[in-house]
Amino acid sequence: MYNRDILADGFNFIDSTLREGEQFRGAHFTIDDKLEIAQLLDRFGVEYMELSTPVASPESARAIRALARMPRRFKLLTHIRANMEDAKLAVDCGVDGADVYIGTSRYMREYSHGKSLDEVIRIGQEIIAFLKSQGVETRFSTEDTFRSNFADVMTVYRAIDLAGVDRVGVADTVGIADPLATYNLISNLRDVVSCDIEFHGHNDSSCAVANAFCALQAGATHIDTTVLGIGERNGITPMGALIGRLYASDQKLVAKYDLPLLAEIERLVAAKLGIVIPFNTPITGEVAFHHKAGVHTKAVLLNPTTYEAIDPQDFGMSRMIDVAHRLVGRNAIRDRALGLGIHLPEEALKQVTARVKSLADDQPITVADVDRMLYDMPIAVED
Ligand code: HCA
Ligand code: CU
Numbered sequence: 001m002y003n004r005d006i007l008a009d010g011f012n013f014i015d016s017t018l019r020e021g022e023q024f025r026g027a028h029f030t031i032d033d034k035l036e037i038a039q040l041l042d043r044f045g046v047e048y049m050e051l052s053t054p055v056a057s058p059e060s061a062r063a064i065r066a067l068a069r070m071p072r073r074f075k076l077l078t079h080i081r082a083n084m085e086d087a088k089l090a091v092d093c094g095v096d097g098a099d100v101y102i103g104t105s106r107y108m109r110e111y112s113h114g115k116s117l118d119e120v121i122r123i124g125q126e127i128i129a130f131l132k133s134q135g136v137e138t139r140f141s142t143e144d145t146f147r148s149n150f151a152d153v154m155t156v157y158r159a160i161d162l163a164g165v166d167r168v169g170v171a172d173t174v175g176i177a178d179p180l181a182t183y184n185l186i187s188n189l190r191d192v193v194s195c196d197i198e199f200h201g202h203n204d205s206s207c208a209v210a211n212a213f214c215a216l217q218a219g220a221t222h223i224d225t226t227v228l229g230i231g232e233r234n235g236i237t238p239m240g241a242l243i244g245r246l247y248a249s250d251q252k253l254v255a256k257y258d259l260p261l262l263a264e265i266e267r268l269v270a271a272k273l274g275i276v277i278p279f280n281t282p283i284t285g286e287v288a289f290h291h292k293a294g295v296h297t298k299a300v301l302l303n304p305t306t307y308e309a310i311d312p313q314d315f316g317m318s319r320m321i322d323v324a325h326r327l328v329g330r331n332a333i334r335d336r337a338l339g340l341g342i343h344l345p346e347e348a349l350k351q352v353t354a355r356v357k358s359l360a361d362d363q364p365i366t367v368a369d370v371d372r373m374l375y376d377m378p379i380a381v382e383d
Contacts, residue, residue: 003217006246007253011216012047013239014099014198017226017269018063019050019079024230026273031063033272035070037227040265042072045257046239048222050077050099054089061093068094075137082123082140087130097137099198100127101169104153105144117152124156125163132164139198139222141169146177146185154192161193167222168193172211175204175233179214182207190219198222201237203229208237213245227269228277240266244282248309260316283310289319294329297321301335324367326360328353336367337374348377 018034021027029037038049054061067076075096080086082102090098102120103112115123124140131138140160142153157168170186177185182199189197199215199222201208212223229238240262246253263284270277279286289312291300299306304319312319322328323336330346330353337344337352344352352373359365 004219006216007250009219009221011220012222013242014048014050014077014222014224015041015046015074015226015239016050016079016200016224016236017041017230019052020200020224020231020236021226021269022052023232024226024235024273027230029063029272031059031066034063035066037265037269037272038067038070038072038074040261040268041227042074043258044261044265046074048075048077048097050079050224051095053078053080053086054093055080055086061089064090064093064095077137077139082120082127084127084130087127091131091134091136095136097139097166098131099139099141099169100124100131101141101143101171103144104142104148104156106149107147108144117155121156121159124160124165128160128163128165137166139167139169140165141171141198141200143171144173145170146172146181147174150185150188154189157189157193161195165195167196167198169198169200170215170220172199172201172208175202175208177201177211178205178207179210182211183214183218186215186218186220196221198224200224202231203234203236203238208235209241209245212237212242213249216246228266228275228281230269230273238281240284241282244310247314251314259314262315263317283312283315283317288312289317290322291319292322292325293327294332297332297335298329301331323356323370324360324365326357328356328360328370333370333374336370340371340374342374342377344374344377352377 017037051064052060054064064078077097077099078090078095079099080090082100128138142148142156145153160168186197197220199212199220201211225237225239225242227239229235243254266277266284277284282288291297296307321332321335323332330349333353334349355373356370
């Protein structure tokens with residue numbers, strides 16, 4: 001096993017908020033919503049955006065045409081079934097690329113499209129030839145890759161690569177892959193095809209971020225993400241969390257993105273969906289930079305890196321030192337007091353700390369309770 005140099009090799013985000021994300025429960029994006037989300041993601045720096053197939057509905061086709069016309073840096077893709085009608089309509093809508101998909105697992109072949117492997121390859125070759133003749137970037141993915149026969153998918157990928165596809169896609173459709181399985185599959189594929197490799201991973205068993213990261217280490221060039229990870233069921237790799245994972249490995253990996261926009265993008269999409277950003281979302285969740293225990297806060301006040309892998313400032317976020325609880329330490333109390341312009345001798349700080357602990361032992365308390373104790377100290381001197 002080897003780790004590819006992700007920084008040197010480069011990678012691309014394919015934002016699928018307006019495709020996979022449209023499959024999220026209750027998602028209903030108007031064309032204006034789509035334009036607003038796309039503009040923000042464009043400023044953030046995503047390299048691609050994928051939209052629902054134009055075949056889905058007339059409004060879906062109109063949305064693709066509208067995004068095709070907007071000034072943007074990202075490449076516009078649409079996600080289509082492996083058939084010629086869909087491919088023709090996609091081209092007509094003015095996309096830069098088409099993400100073609102077809103199932104290769106026994107389940108898909110028996111219960112979905114009912115085609116043999118040879119037919120899958122033949123259809124793929126035909127569509128790729130057509131899309132290429134139209135100057136459209138083409139990706140071909142095997143839906144449910146991880147439950148497909150390994151030799152079968154490799155046969156399909158090899159044939160599709162030889163047909164001149166720009167990118168093959170690996171899809172963990174039901175979220176069963178783990179990081180090692182992802183790494184193994186993609187690194188094997190890396191030796192089989194010469195085109196780019198895309199990874200699309202669902203989060204049913206909580207591995208979507210780790211799998212996406214391992215896919216990059218194994219040689220994937222493109223990763224599908226959505227804002228907040230929205231998608232079918234509990235969704236796919238969330239963009240923000242993958243940004244966090246990459247940043248934690250090497251900040252230079254994400255230097256190409258406008259990181260302070262992340263929170264704004266998530267707030268926008270959450271508002272459109274009528275949901276809140278989950279409290280434990282990496283980087284943007286309300287507790288992402290919340291420090292509580294005395295041992296932690298003491299060290300964080302001296303050097304935040306002690307207990308932070310990510311610097312909140314790089315994302316326009318702020319850190320929170322929590323003082324209103326029984327685990328509080330004197331350093332945190334001192335910091336709070338100084339923040340209020342109250343300078344207390346160490347002995348007084350010790351007393352306040354003991355009082356906070358004692359009160360918090362009986363009941364949950366608030367910062368206002370702590371502040372009152374600080375203000376009540378007789379020796380407090382106002383700045
Ligand atoms: C779907 C399937 C898909 C496709 C992924 C891909 C999946 O929702 O229609 O095109 O690579 O998870 O398999 O999202
Ligand atoms: Cu999917």
